[in-house]
Amino acid sequence: MDVQTRWYIGLMSGTSLDGIDGVLANFSGQKCLVTQHASAPLAPDLRAELLALNRSGADELHRAALAANALARAYAGVVRSLLAQAGLAPEAIHAIGAHGQTVRHRPQTFDGTGYTLQLNNPALLAEDTGITVVADFRSRDVAAGGQGAPLVPAFHRGIFGQAGRTVAVLNLGGISNLSLLRPDGGVLGFDCGPANALMDHWCERHTGRPYDDQGAWARGGRPIAALLQALLAEPFLALAPPKSTGRDLFNPDWLAGHLAAAGNDARPQDVQATLAEFTAASCARELLRHAPGCDLLIVCGGGALNAYLMERLQALLPGVGVQDSGRHGLSPLQVEAAAFAWLARQCLAGDTASLPGVTGARGARILGAIYPA
Template identity: 65%
Template sequence: MTSAAPAPDLYIGLMSGTSLDGVDGVLVDFQQDRCQVLHYASRGFDAGLRTELLALNTAGDNELHRAALAANALVAHYADVVQQLLSQAGLPPQAVRAVGAHGQTVRHRPQMFDGTGYTLQLNNPALLAERCAISVVADFRSRDVAAGGQGAPLVPAFHHSVFGQAGQTVLALNIGGISNLSVLPADGAVTGFDCGPGNALMDAWCQRHTGQAYDDNGAWAASGTVLPALLEQLLAEPFLQQPPPKSTGRDLFSLDWLGSRLDGLPPATRPEDVQATLTEFTARACADGALRWGRDATQLLVCGGGALNGQLMARLAALLPGLQVQSTTASGLPPLQVEATAFAWLARQTLRGLPGNLARVTGAHGPRVLGAVYPA
């Protein structure tokens, strides 16, 4: 008599990162503790929502009202992606245990002001649970911050579960709006930290000067020439030299931050040369983190939108000649699916009553079960 096949253990993960380009969603099966992405869907932000989310990263008029409505609009995008995934799979909502919905980070100031600080992700998980008829797990970062941590990055534990390899140290680099590096050593003592800007500055500069949301494949940067004096100023940012645990966001790496470093450039400076310099800056910040904290690594796996930037990937490979630099596709998980899958994994950790953070990564007082659950 044959035994029955294991029951699926289905979760949906949603991610809208600091790149502000839209929502990525995955339907994942974790049966027998494996991680198999069954379906992927995405939806881009319309220009109005993207502009509002970007504006809410800084203080402004009537921002509590605007933030609440932006959260509702964001959830409409989330719900649409969930419905796309269910439709692709031919499944009813009841087949999915939970949706992990990170929300949209608009402020990230842990350990500041009063010693605890805060991290703020726009979301309306109650509305999402109503729209989707699936339990929602959200607000992953705040418990870690309450426990004295940075609240970020939260993905290193997940990276270890899917990319870790016996007998060698692997590095996993996520290049979203901000870049974060996970160091996955053979002994399992995982570390990780935000290493600097990812796409945020490159995208913002490209949008300002070309009207395009991003520099496709880094072609515009490749047409420019790196400005050594500007690069030196960018690399002088103190955050880059801070030891982990550390995290950052648009609170630091904004166009205002960049603007203060562009003062004094000759008026005839070509914008494509600034783009080339921003791309080199991003690559250098990531490579420096890898060289300082992953000295015995053999492989760098890159995910996030930055993995699709050929110029940026080429510069990483040149700066890290001792490492095999490739996208996470080589490990079976395409770059745009990794972060969403991580939040499906974190939602599963929450429902199982298991910690989602690593204290040595975030600096929290210890492991904590993360997130708040909004039942279907």
Template identity: 65%
Template sequence: MQDLFIGLMSGTSMDGVDGVVADFSAGGVHVLRHASAPFDDALRAELMALNASGPDELHRGWLAGNALMRVYARVVQDLLAQTGLQPSAIQAIGAHGQTVRHRPQQFDGTGYTIQLAQPALLAELTGIRVASDFRSRDVAAGGQGAPLAPFFHQAVFGRAGETVGVLNIGGISNLTVLGADGSILGFDCGPGNALMDAWTQEHTGRAYDDDGQWASTGRVLPDLLAAMLTEPFFALPPPKSTGRDLFNQPWFRAHLARFAGSAPADVQATLTELTAQACARDAGRHARGLERLIVCGGGALNGHLMRRLQALLPQAQVVSSADAGLPPLQVEAAAFAWLARKCVRGEALALQNVTGAGGARVLGGIYPS
């Protein structure tokens, strides 16, 4: 009997939704189908705006969550149509929602993380049980609430006796270290594609720098790079997590102001190098003996960025997750299918070494179909 779950992910790049149907019946993770849907300009603009304080946030946030669930539901319908499956064949949907604030352990010692999602509406639209709100229990238990995928990475990419890194580069970058001794470590490195994408949109009108071609025509501005790398977050030890709350346009503009008049292509090259160096430095510090770095997320499709990572980590083989059996844009969605299965089965995850939570916890809440 098939053990089928759908995973849905919209990440900090805020470009749209990726979804997969995953089959766990053979003991591993087998992705049957992948589907995606872009955000329209109005929804993307509203989600971006909700990353900062503004008027009538509660009202706008709830309506944005409704709109987001309708995009999620379209992806689910596409997946069902591709596979010929009925909703009753799916055990549950794992729906991450859209992160708009991430401030764990701040203000009152607990802090919060906010993912816009209306899982009850998604259950209503699809007729399928929904597991959602995966991060808040970890935050309540004293954790960072991120990253949550390291145990999934171990199940899919781990190799006995070998130190493997799994680097997800979405809007923000995060690294999982799977130690040769079976240990697991995971944390956010810093910016991924978010700053690069915003600069590309502003100066070329394109949503992203395809294959890093534009960045490859520029030269890195060493003083701008050095200034950005003084950000204290980069020197923090794990567990640590971040988001657009820190690595946003005001943060970047404050640094860029000292370098007015710089060629846009040079700035793009520098932003790409910032991502590459932040990730490589963390891999060097926390992944001793690293033999293989598996890259997923949109950053794995940026050839220039991949080449820079390889140059900065000559001791390791830097590869796309596609070379390890799972295409880059499917990894996070598959992870949330896996997390939904854990939630439905009541299986706790011991994320203490990843998020800093006070112990193993079952993550997520369930909304019946």
């Protein structure tokens, strides 16, 4: 491995809470070369605590601080795996981009500025790895009047954009977000609604499995038409961009309210099929609404591995090629981690990374806070 190359590590643990993904990457212009990928599951007690911290609770400041410490140590373990795979010393890495775990996301609310909160301890991560860490990517955009999300459309433009063609990139993590890459270089990006968050919750509750592998359980069910229409009537879905969301809205209580209104006597497998259809329909509707001429949808995130969900997207978008990002140079599980490696690079270079047209901020900003090695 060339130690003269400027290497970056990107770390991501998303709202699906299915684990930590890390990549070792370098950049030439806007292009991204990922040479190593490592992943690790979250310890069950840490995963449960991070889920619980999405809601108000007893002694939550204390619990959040300890969860942040535990998460930073888990991040450090993934960093060590990447270094071992590559045969590199910590000194060879220019920086780590570590997003942290979003537990609250309420921009532009309450006092007009609102807040977004990612649990992380980047100082501890820098101490444990001996590598400079860049973190806290959202808060500057929120301070500038923006949503602070989504952060990845600028990266998507550099990696997946095609001259003379509109390309859509759909990330299916816990929440779904869509980047529309225009032929002239313009970008529109926003959250569509839930992706895996509700499906994973329902699957674990009724089968004991953390997720619906390949969508096989949903495939065996039948979507409940009335419930699907009620879910699709959620006001957030009708909002115009810029818009972003999270578990603050799309959580088990939200789902339980809809199930109670529908009678709460549906077969669990049919509810799973309905949730899969809800994800596919809400994403397809947004693509047709904002880029009706688009003929290519590149899908990344864990949801790209859900064969049934990909089939439903294709069925709802008959004129669009629905392809996973691996066909375009980056594995679905590497894209977001690579984006945070890129965001770290932008920060250290003093270059902006936000897109005001995406987040609604007053202008482009340099994103991130630096914790030197």
